[in-house]
Amino acid sequence: MTTDSLTERVVLRRRKVWSYTAMSALAVIFLFPLVFMVVSSLKPDSQILADIGSPQAFLPVGDISLDNYFGVFDRVPFGRFLFNSVLITVLTVGFGLIVNSMAGFALSRMRWRGRSLVLSLVIATLIVPFETVAVPMVYWVSKLPTLVMEGGMVKYDFGWLNSYHVQIVPFIANAFAIFLFTQYFSTIPKSLDEAARIDGANWFTIYRRIVAPLAGPAFATVAILTFLPAWNQYLWPLMVVQQESLRPVMVGMQYFFQLNTAWGEVMAYTSLITLPILIVFLSFQRAFVSSVAASGVKG
Template sequence: MKRWRINGAIYLGLMVLALVFIAPILLMVAGSLKPDARVLIEAGSWRALLPDSVSLQNYGDVFSRVDFTSYLLNSLWITGCVVVLGLIVNAMAGYAFARMQWRGRDLLFGLVLMILIIPLEAIAVPLFYQVTLWGWRDTYVVQIVPFIANAFSIYLFHTYFLGLPRELEEAARIDGAGVLRTFVSIIVPNARPAFASVAILTFLTQWGAFLWPLMVTSGEAVRPLPLGIAAFYTLPPLQWGDIFAFGVMMVAPVLLLFLVFQKWFVRGVAATGVKG
């Protein structure tokens, strides 16, 4: 009986905790489907979490009030490029650090690990000067290139590759494959969890990037969604339902990506011992 009570209390506590985490998302989704006038009225009650009268009006409003499609395509292009190019570059770098023998390897890997602890904010200003000198401001390139090579991704790939049986590569070499062919045909297909983890983590970081795009872009043409929602937020009149709809459309791709790659992502994070 006592055990049952303890378990019950634990489950109750966990459910409350889950609700705390999920409530903002429910609020956003429900709010995005309500007439704008009801959003604030119901904000203080549990009804805020339920869409009592479903309408897609807010979504339509977003498209009519700002060029949402442009922001979305910019975000997809920038994030997609960073993810795809990042996977190629960082996986190769991780492999070179994990498996290939070359002079200065350990020293360089030490430097890569050191970069892990330097936040973007610390190098944002010198980086800004650099890209200004190169004439990169207000371009896609400035939002993509600096984020392709990523110390954390290299570290994650490195850790995963170290865990793959060395014999697989040796067998491939004996079977006649060179280094690149071994990497592409043997290593990559067996490191899908690592690729999924890096892809998702990079996507999340890049999808929500705000500070750097704000610094290096001034026109709307190349700005991504986070800057879009910031601008939308300040666009009169203040319409919470519209803002929630914008938010839902901004979060949806992330959730979709996570749902598709969830299995590999969890395996990758577990295998590399990295906390997401």
């Protein structure tokens, strides 16, 4: 072994140590809020406030119990809220993948008049903050026709307020998702379509059998990027849902902010509602990283 190669190995090892040290430090910084949240969820309010400012805030020491978790279940119908959020999120993401990918397909693969204009309009909507259109949207959804169950009969009525579909349908079409699908589909060779057309395939078959199977990373990215906003919906359900049994988990957060905020219960509740997100992300970590890398999107 020469001196040069020895020195090189030492340098490489040092570099590795530094890089792992830096990464560990970053991991600790990013983990601190989560650790604080979980640890605080086990402490009474007085101890949470007393421990702030000291390392004890991050340690499960002192008067530790699950009382805050019991308090959460006493204060809010947590199971119901969780069910609602899961239902709303799954359907929003699921329908969103179908609708947005189809729109992206039409915009990237099919030739029709006004295509560029439509794509520009879709992209233009990205710069309009949701908050600015929220109140007009409330007005419009309150006028939309719907079917309601009354006495076992399906009846025709107006107004989408206070329902599941008012929390799902407006968010199925997503400008960013359409743009992303459009861009990704554009990278798939058009000769595949032409070959399929010669073989007699219609556009839906080309979408379903050829383009969609080749766009796995785009589907994964859109699924992940639309999952979080759907799960975190707060303002919209607040405005359109009055019935407690239809509220999602994020609205439930407000239940704890009374004149005296129950900080321990806040931490327990946030721990509980963060858990599903953590599970989803940890389960699909590899798919997430690879899809983001493949589609060139960063959050």
